[in-house]
Amino acid sequence: MVSMTDEILKRLEARLDRRSFLRGSSLSAAALLGVAAASPLVVFAQEQDKRQTDKKTDGEKKDEPTDKEKDGSSDEDPTKVTKLDADGNEYRECPQCGSNMYRQGRTWTCENCGYSYIE
Numbered sequence: 594m595v596s597m598t599d600e601i602l603k604r605l606e607a608r609l610d611r612r613s614f615l616r617g618s619s620l621s622a623a624a625l626l627g628v629a630a631a632s633p634l635v636v637f638a639q640e641q642d643k644r645q646t647d648k649k650t651d652g653e654k655k656d657e658p659t660d661k662e663k664d665g666s667s668d669e670d671p672t673k674v675t676k677l678d679a680d681g682n683e684y685r686e687c688p689q690c691g692s693n694m695y696r697q698g699r700t701w702t703c704e705n706c707g708y709s710y711i712e
């Protein structure tokens with residue numbers, strides 16, 4: 594990286610008008626040096642960010658199947674599945690106690706604990 598910085602400095606100096614460089618304020622020279630010195634670091638930092646982003650992307654990709662599995666299990670949420678009992682009545686599993694919930698209109702009510710929700 595040091596040799597890279599030196600190389601950039603040489604190129605910048607070669608591009609400069611010799612007289613303006615000598616006459617120029619120490620500020621502009623310092624700014625040039627600063628830019629030249631910072632550039633490799635900036636590139637390096639950007640590459641690091643890229644790698645971290647890639648890693649994050651990979652992580653998300655790895656997480657996706659897990660999310661899908663979660664979604665799949667939520668689709669099969671037993672409390673959301675309407676079943677038929679022996680008498681042919683619709684019922685659902687109570688999310689509170691696991692007993693049967695029966696529907697009255699749009700309201701599902703648990704026969705055991707009284708938990709209800711409207712669907």
Ligand SMILES: [Zn+2]
Binds near residue numbers: 689691692707
């Ligand atoms: Zn219940």
